[in-house]
Amino acid sequence: MSPVAVSSVTEWTRACSGAFVPLRVHTAASAFRASLSQVRLGPAVTVTRVVSEASTVFRDVDLIRRQPRDDVLISLHRRGRGSIRQHERTAVLGSGSAVMYDAASPYVLAFPGTMSEVVLQLPRRTLTSTGHTFAGLTAVELPDSAQLRSLTMLAASVDRPGGDEAEAIGEALVGLLRAVVRGRDDGSPAADPRLLAEGIRLWIDENAADPDLTPERVAAHFHIAVRTLQKLFAADGESPAAFIRSCRLHHSRRLLVGGATVNEAARRSGFLDIDSFTRAFKREFAQTPSSVRSTAP
Structure with missing residues (x-):
């Protein structure tokens, strides 16, 4: 996808819906500027760099019913503040934080000012074979780990690889994310019991x-x-x-x-x-x- 720069909420709604999943966007700003640049890493994995002024982005029940998707998105936040709300939980976004959300359920992304982030998007099936468990992982900040730091660095450094190199990077990102959500860091369990439990459920579902x-x-x-x-x-x-x-x-x-x-x-x-x-x-x-x-x- 070619880089996109917009100067209206209508254009941003169209750009985000095309890059991610069908969305709605609101802003209280009289002038609005935003841009995104997306790299596809194989048939299903994408990495998107996003820069935006203050806005609220949401996917509601009506959009999900009319245009269902099973994508998982991970916000790797770089600058500014924000929050992700899903499944009656709210996770705060700040520099260096990482939060997952699920396109199959309603969510709200709120950014009170200018922000930048890298968004990793991939099919839900890459994390769980049947979709039997998942909701407990969304709108919860992922715990710091060697795998998460590697994931963030690799996603942020992706340029425009082609062919086999792109697929290899996509597979590496998926592997790192699976390690993160399973709560594994050099053989030690995650500190957050809820995340550890969800990671265990995903591993059980697969095995x-x-x-x-x-x-x-x-x-x-x-x-x-x-x-x-x-x-x-x-x-x-x-x-x-x-x-x-x-x-x-x-x-x-x-x-x-x-x-x-x-x-x-x-x-x-x-x-x-x-x-x-x-x-x-x-x-x-x-x-x-x-x-x-x-x-x-």
């Missing part, structure tokens, strides 16, 4: 199809005690074992809708016993696996 995945293995992977893992999940009224089972069931349902047989869906989702799979599936979705399979295209 739930492994029939050997257990709460003990999850705890070992994240260098925490099983009891600590249980407390993290208990804060939301669930258990690690129940969450693993739920991820497997959601994965199996997606396979069934895609045309897999019941036996294949069970096996590929980590279930070793077809009878226990069928019972669990019916409890979770109030229908049998075969009924979902029969309606698949």
Whole structure:
């Protein structure tokens, strides 16, 4: 995308909607100036440099209903102040902060004055295989870590690479972001329990199809005690074992809708016993696996 410079809110609305996702923009300023420059890193990842005067940018329920998107956006804030509100939480933006938000749910970005930031945008599926968990990561400042600092430096330094180099940089950014949200920094868990819990959920969602995945293995992977893992999940009224089972069931349902047989869906989702799979599936979705399979295209 060629660099864009605008001098009206109408132009900025059009530019932002084209670069990111369909948005609305408001400003109280009598004169308005903004610019953006976007680099595409492979088929799905973009990095956009943004400079803007005071404005409020939002994506509401009506826009989401008419133009749904599943993109994840990460604001790597460089200058000025701002905030991101989503899921009844508000994260403050300042120099050096990093906050994630989700195009599938309403959000508001507020900038009281001139600001600049780098925005990393990528599909939600790059972080979670089924989308079974995600909301807890948005509108929360990501904790400082070696991975986050590397992510910020790499995103800010992207110029206009082409071909294989662009895809390699995009893959590196995705890998760093996955490490950040999983709460891993040189083997140490994230300081914020909520972020650690969400990072663990994302990792479980990705690995739930492994029939050997257990709460003990999850705890070992994240260098925490099983009891600590249980407390993290208990804060939301669930258990690690129940969450693993739920991820497997959601994965199996997606396979069934895609045309897999019941036996294949069970096996590929980590279930070793077809009878226990069928019972669990019916409890979770109030229908049998075969009924979902029969309606698949």
